Amino acid sequence: MADAADKTNGPTPEALPKSEPAGYFEGESMSRRRAFTVAGQAVGGLAGAIIVLPAVGFALAPIFKEPDEVWESVGPTSRFTADTYKPVVFTLVEGIGEAGKTTAFVRKGTSAGNDPYIAISTRCAHLGCPVNFVAAAKSFVCPCHGGVYDFEGKVIGGPPVRPLDRFQTRVRNGQVQIGPRYSVTSHLQPVRYRDPGEYTGGIWNYIYPPRPDTPPPP
Numbered sequence: 001m002a003d004a005a006d007k008t009n010g011p012t013p014e015a016l017p018k019s020e021p022a023g024y025f026e027g028e029s030m031s032r033r034r035a036f037t038v039a040g041q042a043v044g045g046l047a048g049a050i051i052v053l054p055a056v057g058f059a060l061a062p063i064f065k066e067p068d069e070v071w072e073s074v075g076p077t078s079r080f081t082a083d084t085y086k087p088v089v090f091t092l093v094e095g096i097g098e099a100g101k102t103t104a105f106v107r108k109g110t111s112a113g114n115d116p117y118i119a120i121s122t123r124c125a126h127l128g129c130p131v132n133f134v135a136a137a138k139s140f141v142c143p144c145h146g147g148v149y150d151f152e153g154k155v156i157g158g159p160p161v162r163p164l165d166r167f168q169t170r171v172r173n174g175q176v177q178i179g180p181r182y183s184v185t186s187h188l189q190p191v192r193y194r195d196p197g198e199y200t201g202g203i204w205n206y207i208y209p210p211r212p213d214t215p216p217p218p
């Protein structure tokens, strides 16, 4: 009766031989199968890195590339005073003719400021319309949606979200020269150049990153 029960239930688990991988021996820290698995994953990871890393580098490289700076004379220092702005036209991007030209309002800096000359972009910080300087009101007015900026270019009315952009300035051989464009925060602190409508202060620096090919602030 007991023999019949054994035949029905089969051998107990303890009695079965262990099903180890081929070549396995007692005391081995890593089986051959495990070793092949790890090696396969390593080769796969290496192949993936070879494919992905160049693409990532290609995508990120423009962020770290510093473009060549273009400086252009816009007149002798005697042309500009501290109490009003003069409009100037100059080349912002070389090699594309008239399309590379832009305009700015330039004045002499005050003794309180750091810049000897102030060059303010005519491009509205809302959607980019050209602003006008109203000498009588000492302010900049945008004809598109009524944006108004004070004498420093800070927003005092309308939809713009930040001050007007500026350009670097310097004096060479008695000539005022204008260089790369940069944006400013509401405290007129320089930041990397932004497109119209983008905030520049605080956390917005990171939410709206600058263009990859734009120059650093002075």
Ligand code: FES
Pocket: 124, 125, 126, 127, 128, 129, 142, 143, 144, 145, 146, 147, 158, 159, 160
């Ligand atoms: S573009 Fe200047 S206020 Fe809208």
